[in-house]
Amino acid sequence: MTVLAMTQEMATLGKDVALGVAEKLGLKLVRHEIGDEVADRMRVNRSLIRRAREGKAGWLEKRGYDDRSFALYGAEQVFDLALEGNVLIRGWGATSLLKDIGSVPCIRVCAPLANRMQWLMERLETDDEDLVREEIERSDNAHGARIRQNFGIDWTDPLQYHLVLNTGFVSIAGCVEQVVHLSRLPEFQPTPASAAKLRGRALEARIRAAFMAPAGGGINVTIDVHAGAVTLRGMVISDRERGLAEEITRNVDGVESVDNQVRVIRGTKVFPADI
Numbered sequence: 001m002t003v004l005a006m007t008q009e010m011a012t013l014g015k016d017v018a019l020g021v022a023e024k025l026g027l028k029l030v031r032h033e034i035g036d037e038v039a040d041r042m043r044v045n046r047s048l049i050r051r052a053r054e055g056k057a058g059w060l061e062k063r064g065y066d067d068r069s070f071a072l073y074g075a076e077q078v079f080d081l082a083l084e085g086n087v088l089i090r091g092w093g094a095t096s097l098l099k100d101i102g103s104v105p106c107i108r109v110c111a112p113l114a115n116r117m118q119w120l121m122e123r124l125e126t127d128d129e130d131l132v133r134e135e136i137e138r139s140d141n142a143h144g145a146r147i148r149q150n151f152g153i154d155w156t157d158p159l160q161y162h163l164v165l166n167t168g169f170v171s172i173a174g175c176v177e178q179v180v181h182l183s184r185l186p187e188f189q190p191t192p193a194s195a196a197k198l199r200g201r202a203l204e205a206r207i208r209a210a211f212m213a214p215a216g217g218g219i220n221v222t223i224d225v226h227a228g229a230v231t232l233r234g235m236v237i238s239d240r241e242r243g244l245a246e247e248i249t250r251n252v253d254g255v256e257s258v259d260n261q262v263r264v265i266r267g268t269k270v271f272p273a274d275i
Contacts, residue, residue, distance in 0.1 A: 004089070005088075005095045006094070021088060021183075055141055056138070068218075075205045077092070078205075082098060107165065108165070110164065110165070111167045117136065165178060165179070206254065211245070217244070219236070227256075229256055230255050231258075235265050
């Protein structure tokens with residue numbers, strides 16, 4: 001079962017590399033499908049999710065969705081796809097979400113700005129360098145902001161990846177061969193430990209997404225998962241919320257038991273419990 005995670009940077013030819021790798025290894029290539037699923041879960045227009053990811057959504061449009069739900073539903077999709085296996089996932093923080101699983105190579109495909117501008121001008125059939133530079137910078141800034149907000153890292157740091165490829169210097173075919181070779185190394189073969197870790201992370205993501213559903217009311221507690229056994233820790237403002245956290249968790253597919261260690265913050269004169 002092969003799972004690969006790759007970045008999704010505008011005009012780096014990463015799409016071509018991903019297509020080549022998917023064809024060589026017989027993998028399903030996933031990118032926009034995650035955004036469509038997230039949009040459906042959030043009950044917003046699919047084009048809004050795409051514009052938001054590219055940094056093109058206006059301030060009024062951004063009021064139509066919640067950033068935290070956006071990230072959690074996306075993470076749920078990434079982990080579920082990884083569980084299915086034989087997939088190459090581009091973007092959606094997949095390289096950050098999956099890099100510590102052990103069996104998932106995480107790759108960044110990049111290129112010098114001059115190359116990116118040239119490729120994008122050819123694609124758009126324009127010679128407006130300012131327009132193209134602005135488009136690339138907007139996309140990069142939006143991507144970097146999401147990664148910093150969700151994972152607290154600098155997405156351009158090469159230490160965040162197992163392999164960094166520069167299509168300004170290495171051909172598409174050469175990049176494909178490098179990724180294929182990496183995926184076949186012994187250290188990236190699935191093990192019982194890596195499979196268990198992936199299942200645990202996927203179950204945690206599923207629970208967090210369930211908490212973000214309208215019925216969950218945005219519950220935010222610590223979730224520890226071990227072989228289907230879930231421990232909840234943290235603080236909530238009422239017994240009802242504590243009970244709801246446990247009820248929602250028990251109803252998530254894959255949960256075998258729940259140890260509810262959540263504590264209730266009792267009301268005070270300043271912060272009554274029923275506010």
